[in-house]
Amino acid sequence: MAIVKIRLYGDPVLRKVSEPVTEIDDEIRDLFDGLIDTVEDAGGVGLAAPQIGVSKRVIVVVDIDEEGRRSPFLLVNPEIVSACGEQAVEEGCLSIPEIYAKVRRPQSLVVKGLDQEGREVDIEASGLSARAFAHEIDHLDGILFVDRIGMVKRSLIKRKLNEIKKQAKEMLKSLQ
Numbered sequence: 073m074a075i076v077k078i079r080l081y082g083d084p085v086l087r088k089v090s091e092p093v094t095e096i097d098d099e100i101r102d103l104f105d106g107l108i109d110t111v112e113d114a115g116g117v118g119l120a121a122p123q124i125g126v127s128k129r130v131i132v133v134v135d136i137d138e139e140g141r142r143s144p145f146l147l148v149n150p151e152i153v154s155a156c157g158e159q160a161v162e163e164g165c166l167s168i169p170e171i172y173a174k175v176r177r178p179q180s181l182v183v184k185g186l187d188q189e190g191r192e193v194d195i196e197a198s199g200l201s202a203r204a205f206a207h208e209i210d211h212l213d214g215i216l217f218v219d220r221i222g223m224v225k226r227s228l229i230k231r232k233l234n235e236i237k238k239q240a241k242e243m244l245k246s247l248q
């Protein structure tokens with residue numbers, strides 16, 4: 073799958089509820105490669121399958137250590153098991169370029185799912201990575217961070233959002 077064009081705000085695939093993965097087969101492994109290659113190419117902190125046009129419950133979150141080394145982590149059928157605390161930090165999204173807004177997220181959470189081998193895993197995340205997991209899991213339910221911001225901020229970015237929608241339309245035409 074390699075590097076895939078990231079779908080933009082306005083693309084209907086971003087509003088669909090993604091299907092759970094029932095088997096880790098070649099098609100899903102291809103999706104894993106696509107997610108990792110694309111998030112690394114974009115230098116993002118996370119990406120969800122719908123953002124590359126695949127309506128399946130798979131996300132990648134990139135852990136970045138103090139030296140800036142990146143380790144992408146794939147999670148299949150992720151679910152938030154528990155959450156606590158609260159943080160409100162500026163967030164962005166590769167599908168909504170150049171728009172940033174404060175979003176309330178849990179300070180820490182526990183996520184469960186399957187790793188790329190299909191083994192069950194539990195992950196404890198806090199701070200930036202808790203935010204990334206919450207943001208990417210939202211994508212699997214068709215929720216975007218701009219849905220979680222206040223009315224005033226939303227009206228301020230409305231014009232920019234409409235511009236991105238136009239680009240999304242052009243992109244869809246080119247993909248047909």
Ligand SMILES: [Zn+2]
Pocket residue numbers: 164165166167207211
């Ligand atoms: Zn996003």
